[in-house]
Amino acid sequence: MADSNWLTSFPEMDRSDLRSIRKTLDGAYRDFSREYGDLIESFFDPLLSFLVWFEKLLISTPWWLVLAICTGLVYVASRSWKLAVGCLVSLLLIGYFGMWEDTMRTLSIITVCTMLSICLGIPIGIAMARSNRVQSVVTPLLDVMQTMPAFVYLIPVVMLLGIGKIPGLIAVVIYAIPPVIRLTNLGIRLVDKEVLEAATAFGASTRQRLLGVQLPLAMPTIMAGINQTIMMALSMVVIASMIGVKGLGQPVLKSITNQYFTLGLLNGFAIVALAILFDRASQAYAKRTQAHLGDIKHD
Template identity: 65%
Template sequence: MDWFFKFPHMDDDALRNLKKLIDESFRAFTRAYGDAIEGFFYPLQTFLIYSERLMTKTPWPIITLVVLTIAWGASRNWKIVAGCLFSLLAIGYFDMWDDTMRTISMIFVCTILSIAIGIPIGIMLSRSDRLQRVVNPVLDVMQTMPSFVYLIPVVMLLGIGKVPGLIAVVIYAIPPMIRLTNLGIRLVDKDVLEAADAFGSSSWQKLVWVQLPLALPTIMAGINQCIMMALAMVVIASMIGVQGLGQPVLKAIANQYFTLGIFNGLAIVGIAIIFDRVSQSYGQRLQKHREIVHG
């Protein structure tokens, strides 16, 4: 009756040999192709370094003015602008400005990458039900897998540093971008598409001038979710050398520095609220404009 109480499993030696085979195969792959993969991501590393340098070397009044201008342009709401100003001043006053700028530069690069990769994949999914059925389970796995797991293969391939952390963050953050791009294009009114066909629009013209503009509010929601998930990954990515607000939080956890953890955690919350409110307000404005245009 042992089988009834204890689940039957693979023999210990066989399981050990299987794990050893997989580990050795991955190490061999890393030794053979690690340098080539690292070279492939060199432009990404350069982009990240220049972005971080721009954010940290630019005087704080200019950064603040740019953020407030973007907040006003996106939301047209003085309360959101005032909230952004208060958050930035509090971050600077408590000496977290440089770490915050590093985190924002990381989020900026991650978002650009997620948009550049996610929107084309979302467009392809919207055009093929078969491809959507294949890709959806992959996206489900990406969204449910513990974020720590992403760090293991990336670190083994590329080591410790900014680029491995960036790749892990992008993998974690990109599924909402793909899903909501696909959803937004699929929700475009069929009558509008038929009208575009009646005017002789090509598939490319229909995509660029009809589908993407009408799907933009939903795509903006995807960008919003992408930014939030990237911020959620910041502390975890700090374990492999990603600089920013995550490292002080990690240090606070390791050494029981209560105030250090709370202050930097609140700074992450502050920039999360800024990104969330600004992107949501812009998406809502786009939605209202769409409703006005279509009656």
């Protein structure tokens, strides 16, 4: 009987000890946020100013001009009239149903988050590709970032920076940056060793091999990572709205709390439309890049 109790009962920490540990950690983080919160917040002021300026720019720009620019960018990336017409029709429907300003707000934060993820993620991916030690350190961090529920790391960010655009942006970047890091690392590591040896034989330096050989050949894989980063950033729109990020996520959140079916459905379709446009355009660009590199190799 004693053996049975030993098998079924798991040794747990004493509740008073666990409570004291929690109080100690909570108090330490609270003191840290009070001491350094303003300093950290001031560090992000330039990014906040740029985000606010970009959002106001998209909202204040005439709708027909934004429509023309977005359609043109989609066509340049994809070289597909069908996708360009799909972009035109989708944005017209978004405006017709009264979701234009929220869409512009969402587009602004997704664009800034994607740019930030690319600027941070590609150098980290390059460092991982050039050093197994860096890869062994960064990979577990990426695993945690991808598997940790988004609501969990919202807690320290909100405690440190409060409610607003910057906490939402940080949360989105944390959630969305792993794919571009992983696929940049993978793409560079998959570059043929013989090509690198040939570049070295022609006298190319380490920097020239990276910029002239490795990154161009790895570009299709890197573009796949950027595509996944955009998709993951869009999937965080609703969660980011819970901490004050305006956009398409807030009407969805409002429809959940107040049971407004149509409001949530329309804004959900707007998010899906943006996701499809980003996805198809970036995939088409990656395929064209790969085909161009294939033609160069063949020549």
